[in-house]
Amino acid sequence: MRDKNYDIGVRSSGMSEEGNSRGVDWEKLLSISRKSIPFLILIFALTISAAIFYVRYIPPLFESSSELKLDVKEETSVLTFGVDPQKNNMNALSGEMELLRSKVFFSRLVDSLDLDVTIRTTFGNFKNEERYRNKPFRVEYQVKSTDLYNRLFNVHISSTDKYTLTYDLGEVTQRFEGKFGKPLVVNGGVITLFLTEHYSKGEGFDDYSFKINNKESQINFIQQNLKVEAQSLAANTIKITFTDNDKYKAYDVVNTVDSLYLEYSREQKMQANKQKIAFLEEQMGNTAQTLENYENYFESFTIENQTVDLQKDMAQTIQFLNQLDSQKRSLKIYQIKIDKVQAQLKNDEQLEFGSLTLENFPNSISELIKEINVLETERLQLLEKYNENTYAVKKLNNELKIYKQELNDQLAYLEKNISDELSRISQQKSELGGDFKSMPSKGTEYNKSRRFYELQEEIYLTLAQNKMEFEIAQAGTIPEFTILSSATLPGSPIRPNPMLAYGIAIVSGLFLSLVFVASRYLLHDKISSQSELERLTSTPVLGVVPNYKKEKLETTRLIVKDSPKSMVSESLRSIRTNMEFLHQSSGSRVVTVSSTVSGEGKTFVSVNLGGIIAMSGFKVIVLDLDMRKPKVNLAFDEEFMTSGMSTLLIGKHDLDHTIRTTKQENLYYIPSGPTPPNPSELLMGDSFKEVIRKLRAEFDVVILDTPPVGIVSDGVMAMKLSDLSVYVVRADYSKRKFIKTLNRLKHINRFKNISVILNDLSLHSMNKGYGYNYGYGYYSEDEESGIKPRKLLRFLKKEG
CATH class of the missing domain: 3.40.50.300 (P-loop containing nucleotide triphosphate hydrolases)
Structure with missing residues (x-):
C-alpha cells in the first residue's frame, strides 16, 4: 500500500550532540514560553496586586520644606574692638545646623506645636489616618503619674453626649462610659473630652484612638522626621524638610521652625555678653557707693574746717610732699592696674582695659594686652558655636597661654621696679616727716581720702568704659535671617507614588517572568521537538x-x-x-x-x-x-x-x-x-x-x-x-x-x-518544526474532540 502526501521523511542532521547543544534553542525557548503563559500571568497578577495593595494601604507620606539664608554680621569690627571680620562659611553654617538639631531647640519647638495628643481614625488593621487639624474631639488631661503617657486609648462615640473609652492595663481591658465635657478618672490621671466642630455623625465611623505623648516622645518624633542639611556652602543656605503622614502637620512644623529660629539663635549668641555686662554693672555699683562715701567726707571736712590748707607757712614743704604723694599715688595706681591685670591673668579672665588705660604701660605690655584681648574675643566667639574640645578653640587657648605667660613675666618685672620706686619715695617722706610732726592729723586724713577718692574715680571710669564696649558688641551682633523659600504645603505625597509603584510592578513582573522562563529553559533537560532531537543525534x-487528544488513555490501547x-x-x-x-x-x-x-x-x-x-x-x-x-x-x-x-x-x-x-x-x-x-x-x-x-x-x-x-x-x-x-x-x-x-x-x-x-x-x-501538515480539518479525531484545527492553526501561527 502506497501512502498519500503524509510522508514526513527520514531526516538526520549528521551533527554531533556536543556541537549542536551550544547556543540558544529558539524553538525550545518559544515552546517553554508558551507553556509558561499561565505562570507569567500569575506573576504579573501578583506584582500588580502587590502594587495595588501598596498604593491602597500604605499611609501617604508628605514632605514640607523651606530654605533659609544665614549671614551673621559682626558690626563691632568696624569700631575696631578686636573682632575678627573674616568668617569661615563652613564652620558658621555647621554651627547653625547643629543649633537647629539641638534638643534644646526641639524642646522649645514642641512647646509651640500641638503635638501632645495624637488622634487617629480607626478603620481596621490598615491605613489608620491621623486627625490633626480636623480633630473630632479635644483632649484635656491632668497627669498624676507617667502611666498616662504613651498609652493607646480607644474611643467609640455613641452620641454627641456620650462616648466609651477603653484601654489595656496589663492583660485586662479597662472600659469607661464617659460624657463629653465631664472629667473621667483613669489610671494615671484625669481625662476630659470635648467634641469639636469637625465631628460629624454622618462620617460613617465613630471609632477613634488617641495617645497622650510626653515631651520626650514629641522631641524624638521631631528628631526622627526633621532633616536639616546645607543647601549651598557658598551662599550660606540651609534646607529644612519635615516628613509626616499628615501634610498640615508637616507644614506647621517647618513653619514653626522658621519662626522660632531667629529669636532662639539671637538669645544664644547674646548670652555671654549679657553675663559680662551684669558683672560690670555690679562692680560699678560698688565703686559708686565708695565714691559717694568719700564725697560726703570731703563735704563734712570743708564745712567743719573751712579750709583744706592748715599750714600756710609750710607751703613749699607741703607742696614737695604733695609731689611725693602724687608720685606715690601714680605708682600705686600703676601697681593696682598691674595687680588687676595679674589677677585677671590668674583667674583666666578677659583683660578689660581700654586704650586710655594702656597709655601708662610700656609699649611691649600694651601690645601684649591688646593681642590677648583680640584672642579672648575670638575665643568667646568660637565658644558660642563650638565646645572646648574643638581644634580651633584648643589652638586659641595655646596661643593665649603663651601670650599671658609673657605678659605675666613683664608685669612682674615692672611691679618690682615700681616697688623699688615706692620704697625710695617712702624713704624721702620719712626723712621729711620730722618736719611735719605738727601737721594736724585731719590734714593727713584728708589728703589720704583724696588720693583714694581719685583712685576709685579712675576705676569707675574704666568699668564704665568696658561696660559700654560689651553693650556695643551686643548691639552689633546681628544674626540676619532670610527665608528664601517659606514652608510649602504639600500637594501630593512623596510616598506612595502610584505611577512609580505600578511601573516597578510591571518592570518586576517582566524581570521575574524573564527569570522564570530562563530558569525553566536552563533547567529543562527534556526533548521537546523533532529539530532538537535531530541536533542531538x-x-x-x-x-x-x-x-492523542481525543481522550485520555489510562493504559496502552490499539487506537488505529x-x-x-x-x-x-x-x-x-x-x-x-x-x-x-x-x-x-x-x-x-x-x-x-x-x-x-x-x-x-x-x-x-x-x-x-x-x-x-x-x-x-x-x-x-x-x-x-x-x-x-x-x-x-x-x-x-x-x-x-x-x-x-x-x-x-x-x-x-x-x-x-x-x-x-x-x-x-x-x-x-x-x-x-x-x-x-x-x-x-x-x-x-x-x-x-x-x-x-x-x-x-x-x-x-x-x-x-x-x-x-x-x-x-x-x-x-x-x-x-x-x-x-x-x-x-x-x-x-x-x-x-x-x-x-x-x-x-x-x-x-x-x-x-x-x-x-x-x-x-x-x-x-x-506544526512549528518543519511545517508538516496532516490535514487537520480532515481527521475525525479533531472533529470529535471539538477542536477546529484551521482556526487553531491560525491562532498558533499568530502566537508563534
Whole structure:
C-alpha cells in the first residue's frame, strides 16, 4: 500500500550532540514560553496586586520644606574692638545646623506645636489616618503619674453626649462610659473630652484612638522626621524638610521652625555678653557707693574746717610732699592696674582695659594686652558655636597661654621696679616727716581720702568704659535671617507614588517572568521537538507520532482500529512507509521497538504500528518481551496471562497455545506471560532464536516490544536478532541525556539498522518544526474532540 502526501521523511542532521547543544534553542525557548503563559500571568497578577495593595494601604507620606539664608554680621569690627571680620562659611553654617538639631531647640519647638495628643481614625488593621487639624474631639488631661503617657486609648462615640473609652492595663481591658465635657478618672490621671466642630455623625465611623505623648516622645518624633542639611556652602543656605503622614502637620512644623529660629539663635549668641555686662554693672555699683562715701567726707571736712590748707607757712614743704604723694599715688595706681591685670591673668579672665588705660604701660605690655584681648574675643566667639574640645578653640587657648605667660613675666618685672620706686619715695617722706610732726592729723586724713577718692574715680571710669564696649558688641551682633523659600504645603505625597509603584510592578513582573522562563529553559533537560532531537543525534528520525487528544488513555490501547483517520494513524502510516525505505529486502522482517526508560510509549508505538501494518494486508505479530512490566496484553484488553513468552521460552507451551488474535484483522500478539525470575537468561537462550525463526516463517512482520534498554540489557539482545530497531523518544518526557544511550547503541554496539521515533509530540511543536501538515480539518479525531484545527492553526501561527 502506497501512502498519500503524509510522508514526513527520514531526516538526520549528521551533527554531533556536543556541537549542536551550544547556543540558544529558539524553538525550545518559544515552546517553554508558551507553556509558561499561565505562570507569567500569575506573576504579573501578583506584582500588580502587590502594587495595588501598596498604593491602597500604605499611609501617604508628605514632605514640607523651606530654605533659609544665614549671614551673621559682626558690626563691632568696624569700631575696631578686636573682632575678627573674616568668617569661615563652613564652620558658621555647621554651627547653625547643629543649633537647629539641638534638643534644646526641639524642646522649645514642641512647646509651640500641638503635638501632645495624637488622634487617629480607626478603620481596621490598615491605613489608620491621623486627625490633626480636623480633630473630632479635644483632649484635656491632668497627669498624676507617667502611666498616662504613651498609652493607646480607644474611643467609640455613641452620641454627641456620650462616648466609651477603653484601654489595656496589663492583660485586662479597662472600659469607661464617659460624657463629653465631664472629667473621667483613669489610671494615671484625669481625662476630659470635648467634641469639636469637625465631628460629624454622618462620617460613617465613630471609632477613634488617641495617645497622650510626653515631651520626650514629641522631641524624638521631631528628631526622627526633621532633616536639616546645607543647601549651598557658598551662599550660606540651609534646607529644612519635615516628613509626616499628615501634610498640615508637616507644614506647621517647618513653619514653626522658621519662626522660632531667629529669636532662639539671637538669645544664644547674646548670652555671654549679657553675663559680662551684669558683672560690670555690679562692680560699678560698688565703686559708686565708695565714691559717694568719700564725697560726703570731703563735704563734712570743708564745712567743719573751712579750709583744706592748715599750714600756710609750710607751703613749699607741703607742696614737695604733695609731689611725693602724687608720685606715690601714680605708682600705686600703676601697681593696682598691674595687680588687676595679674589677677585677671590668674583667674583666666578677659583683660578689660581700654586704650586710655594702656597709655601708662610700656609699649611691649600694651601690645601684649591688646593681642590677648583680640584672642579672648575670638575665643568667646568660637565658644558660642563650638565646645572646648574643638581644634580651633584648643589652638586659641595655646596661643593665649603663651601670650599671658609673657605678659605675666613683664608685669612682674615692672611691679618690682615700681616697688623699688615706692620704697625710695617712702624713704624721702620719712626723712621729711620730722618736719611735719605738727601737721594736724585731719590734714593727713584728708589728703589720704583724696588720693583714694581719685583712685576709685579712675576705676569707675574704666568699668564704665568696658561696660559700654560689651553693650556695643551686643548691639552689633546681628544674626540676619532670610527665608528664601517659606514652608510649602504639600500637594501630593512623596510616598506612595502610584505611577512609580505600578511601573516597578510591571518592570518586576517582566524581570521575574524573564527569570522564570530562563530558569525553566536552563533547567529543562527534556526533548521537546523533532529539530532538537535531530541536533542531538545522527540517528535517522523515522517519524513523529503526535499527541492523542481525543481522550485520555489510562493504559496502552490499539487506537488505529477505532480512529483510522486520526493524526496518530496517519503519522504511523508515514512511519510504515519510511520503514520500507530503511529495509527494502524481501521476506519477513523483525522490528524491535525499545526506549531508554519506561513511560516513553514504546508499547503504544509497537501495538499501533503493528495495527497500521496489518491494515495494509500484512500479517503482523507483536511480542511482549518486557516480562518484568508487561503492557501489550492491556492494549488488547487481556488482564490475566496464564501463558506467553515466559512459558513459551521454557517449553511449557507452544506457539499455537500462546499466540492470540485481536479485533484487528491480520494482527496477532504474544503476551509476556507470568513474570519469570530470569527474563534476561530466557532471551539469551537458543529457544528465543528458535521462536523468532518460526515466527519469521509464519508472519510478514514480527514486532518485538522490548524492555527499556536504559534499565536492563534484555532489549539489546533482542535488537541483535532484528532487521530494524526503532528507538522511541517521548516529547517533553525523555531527557536529553537519554540520547547518550541511543548513541551508545549505534556507535558501541554498532547497530546500523537503528532509527528513532519521536512520540507524543504536541500539535503546535509539529506544526512549528518543519511545517508538516496532516490535514487537520480532515481527521475525525479533531472533529470529535471539538477542536477546529484551521482556526487553531491560525491562532498558533499568530502566537508563534
